[in-house]
Amino acid sequence: MCMQKVKKACQVHVTKPLNKDNKTAEELFATRNEQLHKEAKEWLMRTTENCTLLSVFIATVAFAAAYTVPGGPDQNTGIPILNCKPFFVVFIVADPKSDTQSSQQTADPGAEV
Numbered sequence: 001m002c003m004q005k006v007k008k009a010c011q012v013h014v015t016k017p018l019n020k021d022n023k024t025a026e027e028l029f030a031t032r033n034e035q036l037h038k039e040a041k042e043w044l045m046r047t048t049e050n051c052t053l054l055s056v057f058i059a060t061v062a063f064a065a066a067y068t069v070p071g072g073p074d075q076n077t078g079i080p081i082l083n084c085k086p087f088f089v090v091f092i093v094a095d096p097k098s099d100t101q102s103s104q105q106t107a108d109p110g111a112e113v
Contacts, residue, residue, distance in 0.1 A: 055102045062099035065091075 006025070018024060023031070030037075070091055071082035082088040
């Protein structure tokens with residue numbers, strides 16, 4: 001990816017010449033940064049695993065929260081006690097949004113949310 005940015009910034013005659021070892025700039029870049037590339041891949045895999053675990057946890061909590069209304073229901077009518085309160089409305093909007101996003105992240109860890 002970095003080399004692609006270099007190619008865009010440089011003119012053709014700067015990136016195509018060969019050095020004394022008969023390597024192009026791209027080949028030299030790949031050789032010198034091979035270990036860094038491996039480490040970056042490993043880091044990305046670990047990060048993806050951790051994010052997936054976190055998204056499963058968030059999905060579990062959001063799913064459970066959807067069935068547990070804050071304040072509980074009125075025993076006579078079944079309507080939530082905190083109905084029409086500002087924080088209850090925030091809960092009603094935020095809970096499905098968090099459930100949807102965490103489910104999406106669990107299904108596709110590489111997706112941007």
